[in-house]
Amino acid sequence: MAARTAPDDLVRLHDLTLGYRRHPAVHHLSGAFRAGSLTAVVGPNGAGKSTLLKAIAGTLRPLSGRVVLTGAQRRDIAFLPQQAEIDRSFPIDVLDTVLLGHWRRVGLFGAVTRRQIEQAGEALAAVGLPGFERRPIGALSAGQFQRVLFARLLVQDARLILLDEPFTAIDARTTADLLDVVRRWHGEERTVVAVLHDIEQVRAHFPDTLLLAREAIAWDRTDDSLTAANLKRARAMAEAWDESATPCRRSTP
Numbered sequence: 027m028a029a030r031t032a033p034d035d036l037v038r039l040h041d042l043t044l045g046y047r048r049h050p051a052v053h054h055l056s057g058a059f060r061a062g063s064l065t066a067v068v069g070p071n072g073a074g075k076s077t078l079l080k081a082i083a084g085t086l087r088p089l090s091g092r093v094v095l096t097g098a099q100r101r102d103i104a105f106l107p108q109q110a111e112i113d114r115s116f117p118i119d120v121l122d123t124v125l126l127g128h129w130r131r132v133g134l135f136g137a138v139t140r141r142q143i144e145q146a147g148e149a150l151a152a153v154g155l156p157g158f159e160r161r162p163i164g165a166l167s168a169g170q171f172q173r174v175l176f177a178r179l180l181v182q183d184a185r186l187i188l189l190d191e192p193f194t195a196i197d198a199r200t201t202a203d204l205l206d207v208v209r210r211w212h213g214e215e216r217t218v219v220a221v222l223h224d225i226e227q228v229r230a231h232f233p234d235t236l237l238l239a240r241e242a243i244a245w246d247r248t249d250d251s252l253t254a255a256n257l258k259r260a261r262a263m264a265e266a267w268d269e270s271a272t273p274c275r276r277s278t279p
């Protein structure tokens with residue numbers, strides 16, 4: 027797919043190939059997330075969606091190609107990994123979890139200000155958990171814990187917000203409340219990229235969609251990306267994947 031670049035791009039992907047131990051998971055992806063856009067990343071299991079988010083967040087080095095942040099820096103990125111990747115046995119309470127959103131400003135051993143504690147309380151109220159400050163995170167339901175992680179994102183105040191399956195295994199009420207938070211971010215012209223599986227939810231709430239099946243099937247306005255033909259093509263590509271594929275030799279997208 028040809029690279030689309032514009033002056034208001036916040037993140038540009040240049041012929042990006044990603045993988046693990048040199049096995050490619052995402053091939054030759056080019057394109058851009060515009061500043062202030064709200065984009066769903068959709069595709070079959072194993073399509074490379076989480077891998078792409080990790081590369082944008084800077085936690086996975088590309089095998090080839092580049093992720094270029096234009097007008098933003100790594101510290102402007104907030105990343106919500108899948109719940110399965112977060113250890114909730116760690117003995118920490120809700121307030122301290124939310125305050126971790128301040129760490130880039132505070133540093134690991136810096137003192138948290140009274141104002142920052144107030145902001146954490148405001149963020150908890152905004153996600154429907156007022157008064158939960160002293161609960162241990164291990165005592166929360168999955169939905170409550172996701173609300174806490176969204177409160178942390180609110181405190182982080184990031185320009186680019188990456189969400190990996192934020193509503194998977196989350197109840198409908200919590201999903202609706204957290205979608206309101208996503209809408210609020212969009213209204214504030216933050217750039218949001220969310221990996222999602224619920225196509226109807228994407229059609230209803232996400233203006234742009236990248237349909238990924240190891241390579242981009244489509245990256246456009248959601249209705250243009252999620253056509254029956256494109257979804258069929260993504261499924262067909264998933265069925266043809268070879269998990270033991272060797273490094274990709276193609277040099278141009």
Ligand SMILES: Nc1ncnc2c1ncn2[C@@H]1O[C@H](COP(=O)(O)OP(=O)(O)OP(=O)(O)O)[C@@H](O)[C@H]1O
Pocket residue numbers: 046047051069070071072073074075076077078269
């Ligand atoms: N840490 C890892 N080590 C080795 N291979 C990995 C690792 N993480 C992912 N992969 C592989 O990379 C490919 C893409 O995985 P990824 O998790 O990015 O897909 P996904 O689209 O997010 O899938 P899902 O919808 O199931 O979460 C898969 O073949 C997967 O097995």
